[in-house]
Amino acid sequence: MVEPVFEERATQKGRAATTAARLSAAAATGYLVVGLGARLATPAADRVDLLASPEPVVGPAMAIVGATLLGRVPGHRVLQLMTLIGCFACVYAGSVGLAVHGFTSGDDPALVFRIAAWLTLWTWVPSFVTFATLLPLVFPDGRLPSRRWRPVAITAVVVIGTMSVLTAFTDVQPEGDQPANPVAIAVPDAFLDGAQTLLDPLVPALALLGLVSLVLRFRRADPQGRRQIAWVGYALALAVLAAFVAPAPINVVVTLAVPLAIGVAVVRYRLFGIDVVVNRTLVGTALLACSALVYVAVVGWLGGLAGSRDSLVGFVGAVAVAAVFHPLYVRIQRAVDRLLHGSRGDPYRVLGRVIEALRIAGSARQALTRACTAIAAELKLPAVSLRIDRPDAAPVVESVGEEELAVHAFPLRWHDGVVGTLRVGHRAGTDGLDPLDESLLADVAAQLAAVGFALRLATDLERSRDRLVTAREEERRRIRRDLHDGLGPQLAAAVMALDVADRALGQEPGRAVPLVATARDQLQVAVADVRRIVHGLRPPALDDLGLLGALQAGGPGLLAGSNGAPDIRIEGSGNLAGLPAAVEVAAFRITQESLTNAVRHAGAGHIAVHLAGDPDAVRIAVVDDGRGCSEKAVAGLGLQSMCDRAAELGGACRVSAEPGGGTRVAAVLPRGGHP
Known part of the structure; x- marks a missing residue:
């Protein structure tokens, strides 16, 4: 019960402060209007040049902007300072107009004109000195850069207060024909000279420290903070420098850049978070x-x-x-x-632009880049990043804008997995994404998931092709080694034995008989090697019995002579005749490897194999009741070989665990042999 009471009181205080600031801004602006009217009523020869100081224009701009924005961000110190500076600038400019009019119209000006003349003596201090020293220290968030800057801020406040009191109640700064201060207190001239000697260099030093703090804040800020500081910070720095070194018309024009820069920062970069x-x-x-x-x-x-x-x-x-x-x-x-x-309110337009960017892209990688650009442009987001995770490979990252700003993540879900992440940054001046943005970006992420999956498939296909090329070269090397180191020497030895037997026939016929027998044995071994090599390239049973017959002839014989041999049933349906040679060999090898794994590694008691010859593909299903496989298990050479054989033909092979235990191997091989 206590906390709501305090919160309500704080809210009431904030509203009261905002109301007071708005009333003060309205009163100060009205006072300035009265002073400008008095200036117009003054003879032209006696009028004060408006460009002699920036207060007549900068005052109402800062007072009105600060008081208006305080309604959106109550208690913001920068806005409070802006309102304070603007109000005192309006009072100073209006007092100058009234005082000049009153003192040039007669020898005995009215009290109101005397008060205006007194206000011109000191109201420029809380306007100009606050603008030059205190405002840069707390811009743009209303806090000091660090605790080490507290002495500087305290010194600036003390200087502003001291100068205001001295100029308001002493004759420290009479200028030209300006009348003497009517409420001046008698103070020794030595004290005034010492105070002025101290304050004259202190104000520029404090202004310079304020600019240094602004530079340090800019260097340490994140990209969003730098954008907020850049426009107003540069204008503020130029205005402070121009106030000390530039002549009157130039410093007025430069100072006008401050409210203009605030307007740009507010509209473009949502300074002070006033989006609404x-x-x-x-x-x-x-x-x-x-x-x-x-x-x-x-x-x-x-x-x-x-x-x-x-x-x-x-x-x-x-x-x-x-x-x-x-x-x-x-x-x-x-x-x-x-x-x-952007087009947040028109989701169909955003989705249409993203889909169009994906359609015209020349590759999956280029599609990601175009999609990031389209999302950033259509939703006015400062940063968009797409990350596609690839197994056993570095992730693919494409981004627009500064990637560190992309803090809101949307997963790219495809089927049962996540293929990547879409990250975006919220608009400048806001604390997060709007619910409309989140809903729309979730739909966009669903569209981009297909591109991420395609990129992963392309990566897998490229890796599979590399492995297939390597395997093909290894197979050629093995055949070359078998022919050169095995079959070649055997044939050469047989030829040599026959040559010796031929020479022995004329002189010692008895020696020729064992030599011929030796040559015959060597040729038989060579024939067996040739058959082994040919069988490794393509099993002869495929030509003799066909795919289903070859599997039925060889599959049930696995470990048939051992105790506990598994029960293997191999069935087929559809058209399995006339298959391309590559498809037939791949189907045979995948099924054979699946049976071998089920018997040797899974300890299966029952294995069911079904081959379906569809018009467009051959479908293989091998199901056993063994120990099953873990999803986190690393695929061995046999499983990888099955997947590579399927991928080479444009198909797919998937190994999964059965719900009731056991393993299922499912492969799809297009009849064409290519994707």
């Missing part, structure tokens, strides 16, 4: 301008036709404005939302 205020302000301003234009156009046209502008013409103009008001509001709101938030 900017949205409503732009919509209201544009709607008011368009409504006024419609009213003037209708009234002017009808008035020209009727020759007069009576009440009926005004009524018709009001009706015309009412008729176009809602359509204008809808279109203007949509345009402003698109300016600030």
Whole structure:
């Protein structure tokens, strides 16, 4: 019960402070208007040049902007300082106009003009010195860069207070024909000279330290903070420097850059987090301008036709404005939302742009880059990053903007797994993503998951092709070794034995008989080697019995002579005849390897093999009741070989655990032999 009470009191104090700031800004601006009116009533020869100081323009701009934004961010110290600086600048400028008018109109000016003259003596201090020393220290978040800067801030506050008191209650700064301070306190000249000697160099030193703190803050800030500091920070630094070294017209123009830079930072980079205020302000301003234009156009046209502008013409103009008001509001709101938030309100447009970017891309990698660019452009996001995870390979990362800003993650889900992550950064000046953004980005991530999966498939295919090329070269090396080291010497030995037997026939016929027998044995061994090599390339049973017959002839014979031999059933359906040689060999080897694994490693008691000859592919299913396989188990050479054989033909091979125990091997081999 205690915490809500304190929160309510804090809210009430914040509202009261905001109301006070707005009333002060309104009063100070009104006072400035009165002073400008008094200036216009002053003879031209006696008027004060408005460009002699920046207060007449900078004052109302900073007072109104600061007081308005305080309603959005109550208690923000930078906005409070802006309002304070603007109010005192307005009071100073208005007092100058009133004082000059009063003292040039007669010899005995009224009390109000004397008070205005007194205000001109000291109100420039809390305006200019605060602007030059204190504002850079706390910009843009209202806090000091660190605790080490507290002495600087305290010194600046003390200097502002001291200078305000001295200029308000002493004659420390009489200028030209300005009347003496009516409330001056008698102070020794030595004290005033010492104070002025101390304060004159202290103010520029504090201003320089303020600029140094701004530079340090800029270097340490994140990219979003740098964007917020850049515009206003540069303008503020130039204005402070120009106030000390530039002549009057130049320093006025440079100081005007500060409120302009604040406007740019507010609209473009959402300084002070006033996204809603900017949205409503732009919509209201544009709607008011368009409504006024419609009213003037209708009234002017009808008035020209009727020759007069009576009440009926005004009524018709009001009706015309009412008729176009809602359509204008809808279109203007949509345009402003698109300016600030991109196409967030039109999800079909965003999805269409992303899909179009994916369609025109030349590769999966280029599709990711184009998708990042499209998302960032359509949603006005500062950073978009796509990461595709690839097994046994480095991830693929494509990004737009500064990647460290992308802190919001959306998984790319495909089937039962996650193939990657979409990361985005929230818009400047906001604390996170809007629910509309999150919903839309989740839909976009679903579209990008297909691209991520395609990239992973391309990587797997490339790796499989590399392994297949390596395996093919190893197979060629093995055949070459068998022919060169095995079959070649055997044939050479047989030839030599026959040569010796041929020479022995004429002189010693008895020696020829064992030599011929030796040659015959060597040739028989060579024939067996040839058969072994040929069987390794393509099993002869495939040509004799076909795919299903070859498997049925060899499969049930596995460990048939041992105790506990498994029960193997091999069945087929569909058209399994006339298969391409590559498909037939791959199906035979995959099935044979599956049976071998089930018998040797899984300890299966029952193994069921089914081959289906579909019109477009051969489907293989090998199911056993063995120990099964773990999803985290590392695939061995046999399993990898099965997957590679299927991938080479454009198919797929998957090994999974059965729900009730055991293992299932499922392979699909296109009949064409290519994807």
